[in-house]
Amino acid sequence: MDVLFSLPIFGYLLGPALSSWSTSLNLLFFYMTWSTLVLSQPPIVVHIFGILAIRIVFFLIPSLATLFFDVSLPSLAEGIKHGGRSALPPRDAAALAKLLGLVLLNVSIITAIEGVLSFVFMLIFNEPVFKTTTTLPLPWGIAKHVLILLSARETLLYYIHRFVLHGKSYRWLSKRHQAYAHAKAGAPFSLRLMADHPLPLLFYRFLPLYLSAIVIRPHILTYFFVLTICTLEETLAMSGYTVVPGIIMGGIVQRSAIHYASKGTSNYGSWGILDWVNGTSKGRDVLEDVKREAEKHHVKERSSKKIDQGMSAVREGVKTRRSSRKKASQ
Template sequence: MDVLLSLPIVSYFFSTSLTSWSTSLNLLFFYMTWSTLVLSHSPLRIELIGITAIRTVLWLIPSLVFLLIDTVVPSLAESIKHTGAAALPPRDAAYIARTVGLALLNLALESALESGLSLGLTTAIGSPIFLTSTTLPLPWHLIKQLALLFTAREVLTYYIHRYLLHSSQRSPRVTRLHKQFAHSHRGAPYSLLLGADHPIPFLLHRFVPLYLPAAALRPHILVYLIFVALSTLEETLATSGYSIVPGIMMGGVTRRCSAHYSSSGRGNYGAWGLLDWVHGTSVGRGDVMDDVRDEAEKHQIKERGGNMVQNGIDGLRRSARNRKSRRVSSDSN
């Protein structure tokens, strides 16, 4: 618990910086908290406590809250689910208890596997698998590494999901287990199903695309924790089945995830839908390019881009006129 409370992000949210501190003091407070954490705990401990806290706060707790809403007020949940009543979880106490137990088991297995792999890799290479130091990553490095990690995750998620979890010819046993557990519920999913798969397909689908790119890139531990946090939040919202998820892009991800479950896994294998669009495996209403067009229209990108170009041209013309006026003035003198 002391490690969890000492995580910089937790300390930040419980500080008064949200109301009165300047940005510089926020950064100083964050750096001091992070330095204290790094100097007082081992890299492996920081990694494991960090990811466990992230998955608990951003997936397990919201999933149980969503499950409570779906079962206590089903009429409300039905009205905001993509496939209506078909998306509601069965109102069977024994079934729900088994689903929660399986999700908790997979969460524990995921943490144990990561612990063993990180410990083994650290021993093999003689240094922590993720850079753990008081020096924080520069913004450009953070953005670049996150972009690489998310790209690799999308690629691995798509091909693992399509060719291992939904291909009875290539991997009949894994495909059968995935359909038996993850796709036992017809209609749009609910967030608890994110972890309620058989352990083998669960680890292939949810753990490998996260950990493998990070282990290859070996970023700063803070970059890895941010990557896990954003991915976990995305997956929780995507599997919620709700049609009221904010944002066109995130709403599209949720809609495609619901279509994947409703179609018994006939398409929409990627997290974002880009590779589904490339390979023609999109199912349901709209694909990722439709979301991009909607997002562009929402923010009026064409109009703003045209205004920026026109403003640039006007600026160049004004500069030319000013230079000409200065030359005429100097010649007259």
């Protein structure tokens, strides 16, 4: 665990919360740590330990923490779960141990496969699949790649989830997905994110992001950042809690709960945009989430206020010019 937390990405992400250093000192410390790591370790080692650390910190630890809460205080947990008591995890120790074993196996398999694919890529092309250099990516490059990766991942995820894992053309995969991921009707809990048959899990949780990433080949820090976003989003989406902060994220959690409660008949994407476009959305759709978010931040009122301020400035400018002209003519 010490090795995992020594990765600079966690110093960068958690540093502001754990210390009172200024932003410039944090960035300097991050750059020095990152440079030391890159110069002292092979790119494949940085890659594998990075993705493993992200899945442990942003999936496994939060999932075990929420599982402990759900099992220890079921009467309190059911009050903040979509579906109430039906969404609570089993309290049987043997069932939970079996579930945890499957999760750990799947995390190991996904990490190992990504490591093997990246190693094969390096052998063929004589360079790492992602740019692993001491030079940090520029903000514009990060923003561009993050947008591309998230959009491509969402598109692939939706169509793979709908037509491969819940379609009729790939019966073997869809049956395994139904038997494992949808074994329990009702809203899920976070640990079930990785509680699927390994093959459907690879198609759904691994390929959409990894395939998108190897096409554009961003800096590995950008890839780590996107993987962190996706892992945290999926962990929260699978939690089943009605108290997840944020209207947009709350809508994602609700749609995920409906997807599992309905045995996978709707809500195949994460964001809900493609579900809305293709008519597979059920429950509160993404447009309603956006509308609520706008109302929450009083976007209309602020826009009207800005417009009024702009018009007032224009009127004042016109008056000033007219008065100047009159004085000049006199």
